[in-house]
Amino acid sequence: MKKIIRLLIPLLILAIGFGGFWYMKKTKAKNDPIKIEEQVWVVSVVSIKPSVLSPTLTLYGRVESPRTATLRAPTQSLNINAKVIKVPVLEGETVKKGERLISLEDKDSIFNLKQREADIVDIEAQIVIEKQRHANNISALTHEESLLNLMQTSVERLRQLKKRKLSSQSALDEAQQAVERQMLQIISRRLEIKNHKSRLAQLKAKRVRTVAQRDLSRLELARTKIIAPFSGIIAKVFVAPGDRVRSGDALLSVYDNTALEVRAQIPSRYQDSVLDALAAGHQLQANALVNKKSVFLQLKRVSGQINPDSGGIDGLFGVMRGGKLLRLGEFLSLFLSLPKQSDVVALPFEAVYGINHIYKLVDGRMRGVTIERLGEQVLASGNSQILVRSPKLQIGDQVIVTQLPNAIEGLKVRVSD
Numbered sequence: 124m125k126k127i128i129r130l131l132i133p134l135l136i137l138a139i140g141f142g143g144f145w146y147m148k149k150t151k152a153k154n155d156p157i158k159i160e161e162q163v164w165v166v167s168v169v170s171i172k173p174s175v176l177s178p179t180l181t182l183y184g185r186v187e188s189p190r191t192a193t194l195r196a197p198t199q200s201l202n203i204n205a206k207v208i209k210v211p212v213l214e215g216e217t218v219k220k221g222e223r224l225i226s227l228e229d230k231d232s233i234f235n236l237k238q239r240e241a242d243i244v245d246i247e248a249q250i251v252i253e254k255q256r257h258a259n260n261i262s263a264l265t266h267e268e269s270l271l272n273l274m275q276t277s278v279e280r281l282r283q284l285k286k287r288k289l290s291s292q293s294a295l296d297e298a299q300q301a302v303e304r305q306m307l308q309i310i311s312r313r314l315e316i317k318n319h320k321s322r323l324a325q326l327k328a329k330r331v332r333t334v335a336q337r338d339l340s341r342l343e344l345a346r347t348k349i350i351a352p353f354s355g356i357i358a359k360v361f362v363a364p365g366d367r368v369r370s371g372d373a374l375l376s377v378y379d380n381t382a383l384e385v386r387a388q389i390p391s392r393y394q395d396s397v398l399d400a401l402a403a404g405h406q407l408q409a410n411a412l413v414n415k416k417s418v419f420l421q422l423k424r425v426s427g428q429i430n431p432d433s434g435g436i437d438g439l440f441g442v443m444r445g446g447k448l449l450r451l452g453e454f455l456s457l458f459l460s461l462p463k464q465s466d467v468v469a470l471p472f473e474a475v476y477g478i479n480h481i482y483k484l485v486d487g488r489m490r491g492v493t494i495e496r497l498g499e500q501v502l503a504s505g506n507s508q509i510l511v512r513s514p515k516l517q518i519g520d521q522v523i524v525t526q527l528p529n530a531i532e533g534l535k536v537r538v539s540d
Contacts, residue, residue: 166525176467178498184387190379196368197346225349232344239337385440418445484521
């Protein structure tokens, strides 16, 4: 009996457990399934109408001048350090072409010039003497040849007298020696006459060399006066009276304020539009504000090279009006006007995602459109809009102008009230 009870107890426990599990399962409360609703983002939109507009590019440039000169201490043949005597101009002053800007010490140059001029006088005198000597040699040769003939006649007469024993041998020998000496004198005289052209050529060459040295000395003397190469403005003065300067040391720099240019980088995305406009002969105008006054410019040309590290090509703008307001090295914001283009849409900058992406509102969802950026447009209020173009933009399309951090193709949105 006890064994039967021992066997029934575990079975009873298992039965109770299964019964409890079945009861709990049957009596479990039933929960309704959770419904997840898609979030709707509130946005603002603008209705577009493509039209013909003139894009404007905002560029940032720097004023420079192709006519900028750094004047340096001249090279002197004496290789001396020159002393700065006068600096009558200051930085920022306007100067005229030919105006003296700096005076260097000129005593050594003056002494050197006087020496060269004296050398020329000396050589001129030597040339005169050589010509006189040549004329004298020609005249003397005629007389010496006549004298030789007489002496030869005398020798012949003495030879006849000696045959008659009317003259001595010593007298004949002396006469013959005199003839030989005279012949040597004539030979020497003829050589002098023959060498006249060579000696005269040497003296003339020496005169040319000395005249060149004299002219160089004059040039070096003139170079002690630093002269403005053109009319312009003094950009920088590097020396003061009393300074010692060596050959090649910078003294001052000056630039032509009538030849100012503005170098501004044209971004790569607008580069083709600008180059095409220039190639078509369009005169691209630009303007800038300096001290609340307008400066008018025109794109003259683009740089001949592109820096690999830059984001575009440099445009060089000539100053048409207002150049007196500019200073070398000044930074400017330029507004470049491009030719009018068709099918252009003006949008707030907030409508653009990244570089070339916007979203339209289509059936309550965001639909992406790739656009071409053409430039900007400045409104009467002073605010700017971006000008874009795309074949997927049509009249009446609604473009989303609210920046959403999670913007994605197909995102559900609704227009704000």
